[in-house]
Amino acid sequence: MFDYNNNYSRRRFLTQSSLGLLALSSMPGLLNAMQDMQGMQAMPKLTPRKASPNFKPDVEIELLCQPSAVPILVGQSTKVMQYSAKLLQGPKDAVTEIPGSYLGPILRFQKGQKVRIHLHNALAEPTVAHWHGLHVPAEMDGHPLYAIDPGAKLVYEFEVLNRAGMNIYHPHPHEATATQVYHGLAGALLVNDDEEAALGLPSGDYEIPIVIQDRLFDTENQLIYSQSMHSRMTGFYGDRILVNGRADFQIDVDSRAYRLRFLNGSNARIYKLGWDDGTPITVIGVDGGLLEAPETKPYIMLAPGERLDVWADFSGRSEGSQLVMRSLAFSGALPKMGMMMHTNSLPVGSDYPIFTAHVTRKVSDSPKLPATLSKINRYKITDTANPNTPVPIGISEGHMAMLLNGRPYAYNDPLPSERIPVNTIQLMEIFHAHGGGHGNQPANAGEHQGGGMMSMGSMRHGGMGGGMGMGGGMGMMMTMAHPIHLHGQQFQIVSRSIDSGTEADYATVRDGFIESGLKDTVLVMPGEKVRIIKPFQDFKGLFMYHCHNLEHEDMGMMREFLVE
Numbered sequence: 001m002f003d004y005n006n007n008y009s010r011r012r013f014l015t016q017s018s019l020g021l022l023a024l025s026s027m028p029g030l031l032n033a034m035q036d037m038q039g040m041q042a043m044p045k046l047t048p049r050k051a052s053p054n055f056k057p058d059v060e061i062e063l064l065c066q067p068s069a070v071p072i073l074v075g076q077s078t079k080v081m082q083y084s085a086k087l088l089q090g091p092k093d094a095v096t097e098i099p100g101s102y103l104g105p106i107l108r109f110q111k112g113q114k115v116r117i118h119l120h121n122a123l124a125e126p127t128v129a130h131w132h133g134l135h136v137p138a139e140m141d142g143h144p145l146y147a148i149d150p151g152a153k154l155v156y157e158f159e160v161l162n163r164a165g166m167n168i169y170h171p172h173p174h175e176a177t178a179t180q181v182y183h184g185l186a187g188a189l190l191v192n193d194d195e196e197a198a199l200g201l202p203s204g205d206y207e208i209p210i211v212i213q214d215r216l217f218d219t220e221n222q223l224i225y226s227q228s229m230h231s232r233m234t235g236f237y238g239d240r241i242l243v244n245g246r247a248d249f250q251i252d253v254d255s256r257a258y259r260l261r262f263l264n265g266s267n268a269r270i271y272k273l274g275w276d277d278g279t280p281i282t283v284i285g286v287d288g289g290l291l292e293a294p295e296t297k298p299y300i301m302l303a304p305g306e307r308l309d310v311w312a313d314f315s316g317r318s319e320g321s322q323l324v325m326r327s328l329a330f331s332g333a334l335p336k337m338g339m340m341m342h343t344n345s346l347p348v349g350s351d352y353p354i355f356t357a358h359v360t361r362k363v364s365d366s367p368k369l370p371a372t373l374s375k376i377n378r379y380k381i382t383d384t385a386n387p388n389t390p391v392p393i394g395i396s397e398g399h400m401a402m403l404l405n406g407r408p409y410a411y412n413d414p415l416p417s418e419r420i421p422v423n424t425i426q427l428m429e430i431f432h433a434h435g436g437g438h439g440n441q442p443a444n445a446g447e448h449q450g451g452g453m454m455s456m457g458s459m460r461h462g463g464m465g466g467g468m469g470m471g472g473g474m475g476m477m478m479t480m481a482h483p484i485h486l487h488g489q490q491f492q493i494v495s496r497s498i499d500s501g502t503e504a505d506y507a508t509v510r511d512g513f514i515e516s517g518l519k520d521t522v523l524v525m526p527g528e529k530v531r532i533i534k535p536f537q538d539f540k541g542l543f544m545y546h547c548h549n550l551e552h553e554d555m556g557m558m559r560e561f562l563v564e
């Protein structure tokens with residue numbers, strides 16, 4: 001029970017909270033007490049993994065995370081935590097710094113490459129790095145179990161099995177992911193492959209990463225991060241939009257096509273991306289890489305953890321013209337109750353600019369948008385091991401806990417429904433599992449496998465949910481959008497459906513989802529039910545799934561699949 005991580009996070013709570021100390025400290029205390037009661041396992045303390053002499057890397061990188069200071073706003077530099085990388089071996093383009101940014105360098109790998117990464121923790125707290133989107137063995141996935149102490153090093157070795165796509169690397173320590181990401185630890189990890197190369201998509205100066213984050217600064221330009229009960233419940237929001245670590249981000253472009261690679265690196269903020277002149281967005285890829293064919297949408301919803309590959313064609317635009325990417329108005333992302341308490345000067349769902357593209361040079365030719373982009377091996381429901389009993393992922397929201405399948409995160413404590421036979425393809429259903437008062441919940445639970453039923457049952461009997469405000473009408477009051485992320489291989493979206501009563505809010509977002517690509521994070525709106533098909537191939541072990549609202553994740557809205 002008294003492993004370092006637990007003690008650390010308790011201390012962090014006690015020192016960081018001056019107001020509402022009682023409410024704050026009771027939360028992890030409560031979870032720990034619940035874990036004790038249930039005889040759940042604490043994470044064992046491991047010796048950090050060393051390089052294996054049998055592994056012959058094509059690329060070898062030292063990835064350092066350390067405290068640093070960077071200029072973000074005018075005046076004083078901002079204290080951050082930052083990844084920096086040194087290429088020890090391999091092609092030069094494997095590491096590209098983003099000058100002046102707190103973001104980690106862009107890592108670029110080729111499919112099939114063998115990669116060795118030495119993570120060096122120069123922070124004053126434990127950390128571990130996760131390669132969000134990559135299909136790697138459980139031991140290489142950055143599970144909190146593998147977090148290393150200050151001063152320690154951890155060696156990752158894996159082969160890049162993914163198809164071309166944009167992934168993310170970020171920390172994943174127990175209950176401290178949100179604060180480390182917020183303070184700067186994150187970077188883009190691109191994979192390239194032959195299928196993508198054959199398309200001749202815009203590259204070099206014409207391929208631009210757009211990492212969107214929101215931050216809150218004090219008058220001395222320092223980051224503010226508070227973990228009040230309210231901000232834990234809704235997620236933490238800043239009031240400044242940063243792109244690639246810059247405030248008021250602008251790009252100068254030629255009048256030709258560009259490839260813009262978006263990543264929502266915010267802790268909690270959801271964007272509804274749209275060009276200010278109403279030009280539709282041409283999407284060529286999502287989380288898991290290229291679509292089969294481009295899709296055009298009036299706007300795109302981008303939740304924390306999601307990526308978007310955009311074909312932005314400025315040809316035909318005159319020199320001196322500009323185009324602004326905005327986040328457009330929408331509703332339903334926050335709980336109605338939370339909305340009243342949401343005092344941020346940049347409200348979620350309001351309309352505000354993200355960045356400006358200035359056309360500064362007229363050029364005569366531009367690449368053409370390919371009509372077909374890639375081949376995706378699509379699974380059918382009949383390919384799944386469980387066509388009639390989807391694996392449940394039940395979202396429950398309470399005043400003091402955000403849970404999945406009625407449970408907070410517990411290490412290596414899978415429900416029956418969370419045990420997945422390796423090399424199977426699973427049908428899964430993500431839904432809102434409100435306690436009581438919510439019409440479709442019992443019917444829903446009935447369809448599911450034992451585990452889901454059991455957990456819902458224990459919630460109703462007051463075991464876990466009882467004192468935590470999940471019964472009665474609270475569920476509906478608290479209902480909000482959750483970007484649900486599953487580690488491991490990307491999944492397909494089979495269907496989305498919504499409850500009656502949520503249509504009005506849903507109408508403000510419904511045209512902003514891409515269902516045709518491979519995803520690892522899906523935004524589940526209030527009242528929404530999403531069915532997915534996900535393969536669990538190659539690797540056994542514990543693979544996390546969680547809300548990528550990082551405050552929710554750290555609050556325990558995370559579980560594991562035991563692939564066995």
Ligand code: C2O
Binds near residue numbers: 130132170548
């Ligand atoms: Cu991007 Cu488990 O995280």
Ligand code: CU
Binds near residue numbers: 131132133486487
């Ligand atoms: Cu991940």
Ligand code: CU
Binds near residue numbers: 547552553
């Ligand atoms: Cu959430």
